Amino acid sequence: MSTKAISLTQLQEKVRTITLPLIVLLVWWVVSHREIVSPHFLPRPETVVGAFFTLVEEGILSFNLKMSFTRVISGFLLGISFGLVLGIAMGLSRTVEKLLRPLFDAVRQVPMLGFIPLIILWCGVNETSKVVFIAIGAYYSVVLNTFEGIRSVKKEYLEVAQVFEFGRFNLLRKFVLPAALPSILTGLRLGLSKSWMLVVGAELFTATKGGIGSMMAEGREQWRMEIVFVGIIIVGLVGFVLDQLLKVLEGRLLRWRKAID
Amino acid sequence: MNVPEVKIRVNYNEGKVEPLKEVIEASPSNSLGNAAVLGWRILLDSFNIFPGPLPGIVLRLGDKALGLIVPLLLFLAWDLVTRYELTPPQLLPLPKQVAVTFLDMVRSGELLVNLKISLLRVTAGFFAGSFTGLVLGTAMGLSKKIESYVGPLFHSIRQVPLLGWIPLLILWLGMGETFKVFFIAIGAFYAMTLNTFQGIRDVPGEYLEVARVFEYNRLQLFRKIVFPAALPSILTGVRIGLSLSWFLLVGAEFTGASEGIGYSIAWARQIFQTDVVIAGVFVIGVIGLLMDRVVTLLEGYLLRWRRKTFTA
Amino acid sequence: MGESGALQLSNLNKKFTVEGEKISIIENVNLTVSPGEFISIIGPSGCGKTTLLRMIIGLESDYEGDIILAGKKLNGPSLNRGVVFQDHRLLPWLTIEKNVGLGLEGKKYARNRKQIIQDHLELVGLRGFEKAYPYQLSGGMAQRASIARALVNRPEILLLDEPLGALDALTRMYMQQELEKIWQQEGGITMIMVTHDVEEAIYLSDKVVIMSNRPGKLKKTIPVPLARPRDRASYDFIKIKEEVLREFHLQAEHQFSYAI
Numbered sequence: 001m002s003t004k005a006i007s008l009t010q011l012q013e014k015v016r017t018i019t020l021p022l023i024v025l026l027v028w029w030v031v032s033h034r035e036i037v038s039p040h041f042l043p044r045p046e047t048v049v050g051a052f053f054t055l056v057e058e059g060i061l062s063f064n065l066k067m068s069f070t071r072v073i074s075g076f077l078l079g080i081s082f083g084l085v086l087g088i089a090m091g092l093s094r095t096v097e098k099l100l101r102p103l104f105d106a107v108r109q110v111p112m113l114g115f116i117p118l119i120i121l122w123c124g125v126n127e128t129s130k131v132v133f134i135a136i137g138a139y140y141s142v143v144l145n146t147f148e149g150i151r152s153v154k155k156e157y158l159e160v161a162q163v164f165e166f167g168r169f170n171l172l173r174k175f176v177l178p179a180a181l182p183s184i185l186t187g188l189r190l191g192l193s194k195s196w197m198l199v200v201g202a203e204l205f206t207a208t209k210g211g212i213g214s215m216m217a218e219g220r221e222q223w224r225m226e227i228v229f230v231g232i233i234i235v236g237l238v239g240f241v242l243d244q245l246l247k248v249l250e251g252r253l254l255r256w257r258k259a260i261d
Numbered sequence: 262m263n264v265p266e267v268k269i270r271v272n273y274n275e276g277k278v279e280p281l282k283e284v285i286e287a288s289p290s291n292s293l294g295n296a297a298v299l300g301w302r303i304l305l306d307s308f309n310i311f312p313g314p315l316p317g318i319v320l321r322l323g324d325k326a327l328g329l330i331v332p333l334l335l336f337l338a339w340d341l342v343t344r345y346e347l348t349p350p351q352l353l354p355l356p357k358q359v360a361v362t363f364l365d366m367v368r369s370g371e372l373l374v375n376l377k378i379s380l381l382r383v384t385a386g387f388f389a390g391s392f393t394g395l396v397l398g399t400a401m402g403l404s405k406k407i408e409s410y411v412g413p414l415f416h417s418i419r420q421v422p423l424l425g426w427i428p429l430l431i432l433w434l435g436m437g438e439t440f441k442v443f444f445i446a447i448g449a450f451y452a453m454t455l456n457t458f459q460g461i462r463d464v465p466g467e468y469l470e471v472a473r474v475f476e477y478n479r480l481q482l483f484r485k486i487v488f489p490a491a492l493p494s495i496l497t498g499v500r501i502g503l504s505l506s507w508f509l510l511v512g513a514e515f516t517g518a519s520e521g522i523g524y525s526i527a528w529a530r531q532i533f534q535t536d537v538v539i540a541g542v543f544v545i546g547v548i549g550l551l552m553d554r555v556v557t558l559l560e561g562y563l564l565r566w567r568r569k570t571f572t573a
Numbered sequence: 574m575g576e577s578g579a580l581q582l583s584n585l586n587k588k589f590t591v592e593g594e595k596i597s598i599i600e601n602v603n604l605t606v607s608p609g610e611f612i613s614i615i616g617p618s619g620c621g622k623t624t625l626l627r628m629i630i631g632l633e634s635d636y637e638g639d640i641i642l643a644g645k646k647l648n649g650p651s652l653n654r655g656v657v658f659q660d661h662r663l664l665p666w667l668t669i670e671k672n673v674g675l676g677l678e679g680k681k682y683a684r685n686r687k688q689i690i691q692d693h694l695e696l697v698g699l700r701g702f703e704k705a706y707p708y709q710l711s712g713g714m715a716q717r718a719s720i721a722r723a724l725v726n727r728p729e730i731l732l733l734d735e736p737l738g739a740l741d742a743l744t745r746m747y748m749q750q751e752l753e754k755i756w757q758q759e760g761g762i763t764m765i766m767v768t769h770d771v772e773e774a775i776y777l778s779d780k781v782v783i784m785s786n787r788p789g790k791l792k793k794t795i796p797v798p799l800a801r802p803r804d805r806a807s808y809d810f811i812k813i814k815e816e817v818l819r820e821f822h823l824q825a826e827h828q829f830s831y832a833i
């Protein structure tokens with residue numbers, strides 16, 4: 001039938017998608033090869049690719065990634081465990097909400113980077129301070145989304161639970177948490193991407209050995225533009241992959257939701 | 262103490278004060294809120310400051326008062342811990358000292374100078390970024406063609422965490438104002454582009470049909486239908502963008518600056534002036550809050566039409 | 574079960590507070606339902622049918638009067654009263670099988686849980702859909718699953734709030750037959766159904782209770798002494814339909830439209 005027409009528009013779409021990236025690459029190639037801009041400012045594309053392979057071969061990249069991952073995972077887990085507890089407590093009890101929500105909202109107004117100096121003062125320039133800092137990032141998103149998720153559980157579903165005489169525990173397990181799950185998972189995803197950003201920040205702002213952020217910081221200090229470039233691409237890719245992983249998890253856990261295509 | 266007016270009953274057997282029914286009914290808050298209110302009443306009455314029934318506004322404050330309990334307790338703990346030097350004073354100064362330092366910073370004009378610089382940077386970055394974002398978001402929202410040209414590149418660049426740009430931007434732009442403003446602008450740019458785009462794409466098809474019935478041209482369509490319908494989402498973009506800008510400002514001033522509120526905190530940290538750090542964190546928090554409030558006011562004004570349908 | 578298992582509503586009054594003003598929704602309702610009876614409550618929308626049903630379920634507190642089942646005053650929901658809500662209210666995160674099993678918590682059912690679920694899915698004609706999620710069912714199927722869910726723990730009374738209201742006319746007629754079959758197979762179960770479809774009420778019920786609007790009062794009870802299964806086009810059926818419609822000051826115009 002019209003398969004040809006469909007593939008044509010699809011082709012058109014693909015062409016459009018890659019046009020701008022191709023132009024950017026081309027401009028980059030021309031500008032760097034003609035040395036319109038000094039190579040100090042704009043390395044050649046092949047230099048960046050070369051730097052990538054060197055970093056991989058010498059194990060520098062994997063070492064730094066491992067450092068960053070360790071920090072992100074410990075900070076993320078720390079943050080979400082506190083976040084889930086507070087979010088659930090505030091969601092379930094109006095009294096807890098009234099007691100803690102104002103303080104939580106007030107503290108949240110401080111941009112997270114603002115806590116770095118305080119955390120360093122209190123925890124020192126070490127792994128603890130970085131992990132705590134990363135934890136804060138995950139914490140906020142998880143608290144807010146868990147709270148909202150629980151509060152938006154429909155009254156209709158809770159009435160079903162009432163009719164079947166469910167106890168408090170079963171009510172939480174069978175009704176409240178599953179109904180709040182989509183929102184909680186959103187909180188986890190946001191939290192993870194914040195944590196990933198903050199690990200880069202923590203490594204940039206606190207003198208650190210190891211980690212993808214400090215690799216970029218060193219690249220900057222030594223004017224090794226290609227290392228900074230590789231760093232940016234890797235950081236972006238990892239952030240993307242982490243997000244996709246949680247999306248897969250989300251899809252698994254939320255099979256019951258109508259797939260919105 | 263004026264017992265009949267206070268409307269409480271002391272239950273000696275169980276050792277508790279029971280509020281009378283009328284008081285509970287007068288207050289919409291829950292029992293703990295009532296307890297707090299009643300506590301205040303008894304206190305005030307015993308000092309004979311507020312004879313007679315409490316004004317309704319105090320009763321309505323009952324819920325709000327609950328939120329003060331934990332901060333007050335924390336403050337008390339801070340005060341006690343520092344007073345008895347349970348923690349090293351260079352790590353946690355006395356609350357009073359932080360207050361004195363804060364007042365000093367205000368009086369000497371140091372705070373004002375730093376704040377002015379920081380606010381100038383945020384304003385410049387925010388407006389540059391959000392305007393660009395508004396234009397790009399609108400273009401992508403209105404035209405599927407532009408979206409498919411620009412969207413993929415935009416979304417892949419967006420994968421890089423904001424703070425990751427710092428090293429590259431410093432190399433390209435140096436550590437001066439250009440770097441800071443540009444860096445701050447990125448946050449507002451992302452937030453505005455995304456929310457404007459989404460807002461325009463989410464305009465219900467029914468509204469567009471209304472426009473077709475009235476034979477609106479493209480400009481009328483945009484001005485009368487698309488833009489107002491997308492406005493809530495655009496304002497969300499403003500809110501997120503502004504708070505991102507403020508966040509990025511702190512980052513920018515940590516990296517390379519010789520003035521600004523972020524810089525003064527970072528510097529105080531290095532010379533162990535913990536009181537300045539705490540005062541500074543407090544100030545950036547309050548400014549963040551004020552910015553959020555301004556956007557809320559703006560929203561309330563621009564989205565008056567929405568408020569009405571909500572209460573009806 | 575005898576007269577002792579009867580459901581008695583006596584002197585029920587219910588007010589809602591709307592913007593500070595108390596509005597009377599249910600006024601002076603008295604009704605006795607014998608065990609095993611099928612009763613329909615019919616009335617214009619907004620007259621308080623759902624509210625009355627929710628009171629019997631135990632989801633509304635704060636009313637005057639008594640609701641007595643088998644001599645005992647009711648207080649809150651209980652598993653001896655099942656309910657089919659107007660919106661099926663299947664939990665979207667559970668499969669049909671698990672949704673139907675919601676009423677089978679506890680050790681009592683540990684052994685034959687699966688069997689009970691199977692039997693009831695069979696009863697409502699949903700075998701083979703055990704693992705489906707609610708979004709994969711059509712409206713009629715979801716409503717049937719919801720009926721199965723309400724029946725699994727063998728309630729004495731099943732309360733139905735416009736269970737077929739959202740279905741198209743043909744599916745609705747089919748489901749009416751199914752509902753009657755279930756009522757007969759479940760032997761001895763009392764069913765109280767709220768509807769605004771006159772024909773549906775007469776087709777299914779032993780008694781049709783007519784409710785008036787603002788405030789909701791029980792206006793009249795009309796018995797339906799017809800043999801089952803009933804013929805919607807029969808003379809007696811239409812006579813009763815006219816009688817019911819007269820209560821609403823309406824005329825039965827299209828008497829034979831179903832006999833096509």
Ligand SMILES: Nc1ncnc2c1ncn2[C@@H]1O[C@H](COP(=O)(O)OP(=O)(O)O)[C@@H](O)[C@H]1O
Pocket residue numbers: 589590591598617618619620621622623624625
């Ligand atoms: N929780 C409530 N608060 C205030 N008014 C209510 C509430 N629930 C129902 N009502 C009002 O009570 C009346 C009867 O409602 P309902 O029992 O749902 O009617 P029906 O099911 O007969 O259509 C309606 O006017 C409705 O607006």
Ligand SMILES: [Mg+2]
Pocket residue numbers: 622623624
């Ligand atoms: Mg109803």
